[in-house]
Amino acid sequence: MAPSGNSCNTVPDMVISVELYQVMLKIRLAEQRIIQIYSSDKIQSPVHLSIGQEAVSAGICQALRRTDRIYGTYRGHGIFIAKGGDLKKMFAELYGKDTGCARGRGGSMHLVAPEVGLMGCSAIVASTIPVATGDALASQMQGRPRVVVSFFGDGGVDEGVFFESVNFAALKGLPIIFVCENNVYAIHSHVSDRHKQTELYRYGESLGISGQRHDGNDVFTVYHTMVQAIESVRNGGPPLLLEYMTYRWQEHVGPGVDYHEAYRDPREVSQALQNDPLKRAKSTLKDVFRIPEEMFEAWEQSIRQEIEEAVEFAEMSPFPGLDRLYADLYEERE
Amino acid sequence: MRILKYGEAIREALVHAMEADPSVFVMGIGVDDHKAVFGSTKELVKRFGKERVFDTPISEAGMTGVAIGAALGGMKPVHIHIRTDFLYLAMDQLLNLAAKWRSMFGGQMSLPIVVRAVIGRSWGQGAQHSQSLQSLFMHVPGIKVVMPTTPFDAQGLLLSAIFDPNPVLMIEHRLLYDIPGEVPETCTEVPFGHTVVRREGRDLTIVANSYMVVESLKAAEFLEEYGIDVEIVDPVSLVPMDKETILNSVRKTGKALIVDTSWISCGVSAEIAALIAENAFHGLKQPIKRMGMQSVTCPVSKPLENAFYPNAKKIASEVFAMMGRDLPNVEAPVLSSNFKGPF
Numbered sequence: 012m013a014p015s016g017n018s019c020n021t022v023p024d025m026v027i028s029v030e031l032y033q034v035m036l037k038i039r040l041a042e043q044r045i046i047q048i049y050s051s052d053k054i055q056s057p058v059h060l061s062i063g064q065e066a067v068s069a070g071i072c073q074a075l076r077r078t079d080r081i082y083g084t085y086r087g088h089g090i091f092i093a094k095g096g097d098l099k100k101m102f103a104e105l106y107g108k109d110t111g112c113a114r115g116r117g118g119s120m121h122l123v124a125p126e127v128g129l130m131g132c133s134a135i136v137a138s139t140i141p142v143a144t145g146d147a148l149a150s151q152m153q154g155r156p157r158v159v160v161s162f163f164g165d166g167g168v169d170e171g172v173f174f175e176s177v178n179f180a181a182l183k184g185l186p187i188i189f190v191c192e193n194n195v196y197a198i199h200s201h202v203s204d205r206h207k208q209t210e211l212y213r214y215g216e217s218l219g220i221s222g223q224r225h226d227g228n229d230v231f232t233v234y235h236t237m238v239q240a241i242e243s244v245r246n247g248g249p250p251l252l253l254e255y256m257t258y259r260w261q262e263h264v265g266p267g268v269d270y271h272e273a274y275r276d277p278r279e280v281s282q283a284l285q286n287d288p289l290k291r292a293k294s295t296l297k298d299v300f301r302i303p304e305e306m307f308e309a310w311e312q313s314i315r316q317e318i319e320e321a322v323e324f325a326e327m328s329p330f331p332g333l334d335r336l337y338a339d340l341y342e343e344r345e
Numbered sequence: 346m347r348i349l350k351y352g353e354a355i356r357e358a359l360v361h362a363m364e365a366d367p368s369v370f371v372m373g374i375g376v377d378d379h380k381a382v383f384g385s386t387k388e389l390v391k392r393f394g395k396e397r398v399f400d401t402p403i404s405e406a407g408m409t410g411v412a413i414g415a416a417l418g419g420m421k422p423v424h425i426h427i428r429t430d431f432l433y434l435a436m437d438q439l440l441n442l443a444a445k446w447r448s449m450f451g452g453q454m455s456l457p458i459v460v461r462a463v464i465g466r467s468w469g470q471g472a473q474h475s476q477s478l479q480s481l482f483m484h485v486p487g488i489k490v491v492m493p494t495t496p497f498d499a500q501g502l503l504l505s506a507i508f509d510p511n512p513v514l515m516i517e518h519r520l521l522y523d524i525p526g527e528v529p530e531t532c533t534e535v536p537f538g539h540t541v542v543r544r545e546g547r548d549l550t551i552v553a554n555s556y557m558v559v560e561s562l563k564a565a566e567f568l569e570e571y572g573i574d575v576e577i578v579d580p581v582s583l584v585p586m587d588k589e590t591i592l593n594s595v596r597k598t599g600k601a602l603i604v605d606t607s608w609i610s611c612g613v614s615a616e617i618a619a620l621i622a623e624n625a626f627h628g629l630k631q632p633i634k635r636m637g638m639q640s641v642t643c644p645v646s647k648p649l650e651n652a653f654y655p656n657a658k659k660i661a662s663e664v665f666a667m668m669g670r671d672l673p674n675v676e677a678p679v680l681s682s683n684f685k686g687p688f
Binding site: 111112144344345 | 370396397401402404406407408409410411412413414415416417418419420422437438441442446447448449450451452453454455456486487489508509510511
């Protein structure tokens with residue numbers, strides 16, 4: 012069975028709670044739409060889906076300011092949407108179009124939206140952890156109130172740069188929060204097959220920072236714990252390592268599921284599917300705020316409309332001109 | 346013009362840049378200690394404080410990522426490695442991230458980072474303190490590579506590197522640190538993309554870089570005594586490279602010997618040989634020749650180390666052979682180095 016983190020049973024006010032749910036729904040529906048489109052080969056880019064893990068992206072980004080910065084991984088649709096990236100630019104990027112967020116140069120694995128603080132996503136595991144740390148160093152050197160969040164998976168802590176970055180951030184007291192989004196598998200390898208110490212949040216302790224493990228399928232817990240973490244770090248507190256426990260529903264890469272494959276425990280899968288972060292949040296919204304079913308349907312309709320507009324935008328957008336092949340390798344000095 | 350040593354010229358460029366721009370900072374192993382990276386960061390910490398000049402954990406990969414992130418955050422980091430060999434630890438960050446960040450994300454971000462790294466040679470530096478890795482970085486698009494030979498180049502190219510909005514790797518050479526040279530009265534940038542003609546000549550072109558220029562100049566003096574007039578061209582800026590100056594020289598002399606500080610296979614000498622073959626083939630009177638480190642691991646033992654590297658004597662000998670002449674039976678040139686180690 013997959014271990015779970017603690018829930019804190021704290022629900023924010025209705026406006027924020029509804030927004031959290033809507034962001035999760037947007038990620039879920041956008042990715043379901045990607046799955047539908049994928050067989051058409053219009054998206055010729057490897058997709059690493061976040062379905063089932065929406066609460067982590069939504070809860071964390073909702074707690075951040077627009078000017079706060081985040082760095083992510085090739086599994087980046089969730090944070091792109093949650094941080095406020097333009098959905099049209101995301102779909103256009105998946106289609107390799109010139110109107111994409113990276114002008115068709117990055118694709119699904121390299122989403123970026125500097126205008127809302129998503130500074131980049133890398134396809135090399137853990138490689139943006141030190142980059143995020145450096146951005147936090149810049150923030151500290153310049154005396155900015157900006158906080159940086161570094162997103163990585165449980166596979167990210169296998170890499171040396173994770174430890175190097177946490178050590179340096181601890182040493183300098185940098186305004187950064189390391190977020191380990193533990194979805195149990197690095198490709199097809201269980202965390203317990205790669206680590207003796209599977210409580211990954213504890214890796215910070217020996218380097219001098221504290222860590223916490225929380226339920227990453229409860230968006231309200233994610234949001235609440237992040238609000239506290241951000242407040243502490245923004246006010247000069249030490250960096251933190253937060254581990255959010257979730258589960259990867261889809262195959263590592265691609266539009267399908269692989270529940271039947273030997274690397275998965277069938278009980279684990281059924282437990283995870285029951286632990287759907289969207290169902291849980293919806294149930295809370297109904298219980299706590301008495302939100303009627305029609306409201307959920309209206310939100311869904313509105314989000315589906317937005318997604319269709321984004322897909323249409325991507326379809327109608329031009330591919331980059333061939334002159335773009337050589338563009339942007341180096342920046343001309345002013 | 347004034348006379349400075351290589352390390353002093355670098356130090357002046359750092360001071361100048363840090364005074365001109367508060368976003369410039371210096372980091373790396375030992376940058377704030379009493380050795381001060383062969384004097385090139387001497388007393389910077391006293392002048393600019395430990396926030397802007399700091400020692401780092403021995404985490405080459407992580408700290409390279411930190412430099413990248415700091416640049417994205419609006420700073421201009423200069424990350425220093427006392428040996429080029431240590432760059433292997435930072436390859437992912439340098440080549441998968443720094444070199445690609447701008448173009449991979451559609452050209453919307455600047456990445457003004459400078460990485461300085463020093464090649465070691467002599468006094469038993471051995472296998473892992475002697476490597477010369479320019480060709481690895483030239484192979485991957487997205488990072489500029491310069492190899493200053495003189496204090497003038499070192500000062501001017503470092504200034505250009507710091508204020509360039511792209512990642513720049515500056516590869517220095519330990520044996521150049523003790524050689525004085527002219528620098529302008531005030532710190533002046535030297536633009537990238539130029540090849541320097543170190544010596545004009547009509548008989549044969551030597552394309553040499555970094556410390557190999559010093560060895561080649563010594564060889565040229567000897568050759569001159571025997572009526573052989575070599576031209577020496579130095580591509581101090583490898584990426585972007587001024588190819589025309591090299592090609593024009595080869596077209597003039599019809600003979601090309603390429604002497605690189607590194608190994609021959611797939612190296613700078615291979616690239617320049619291909620450049621000449623593709624663009625000046627009909628100007629060549631005879632096959633191109635190349636010299637570099639022997640294709641083995643650098644040994645410590647002095648006689649083996651001497652055999653491992655090209656030097657003025659070997660260069661002169663090769664030139665005589667290329668000119669179809671026998672090496673005269675006299676004392677061949679030996680470059681006297683003041684370097685006594687240990688590092």
